[in-house]
Amino acid sequence: MDTSPISRRRSLKKLKLPESTYYRWQRQGSLSDQPSAPRRVWNRLLDDEVTTVVANAMLYTDLSPRELAFRITDCGGCRVPKAKRYRS
Secondary structure, three states: OOOOOOOHHHHHHHHOOOHHHHHHHHHHOOOOOOOOOOOOOOOOOOHHHHHHHHHHHHHOOOOOHHHHHHHHHHOOOOOOOHHHHHHO
């Protein structure tokens, strides 16, 4: 039961808070928004993929990043995105 002397709608209007936010907080049981950041970056290499790339880079030091990525893909390893070839 609400004990406020003004209505919920008027309170939200004074606070400049959308009703949808209030009801989302009420469903969550919390007065804070959840972070919008994903738990895992969608294009980040997995630990075993990084290990594969580094191991192959140490073995084949004469290959360019592009050639190294093709070698890893052709030999049944992981697929290495273009941007990740240079960072590993």
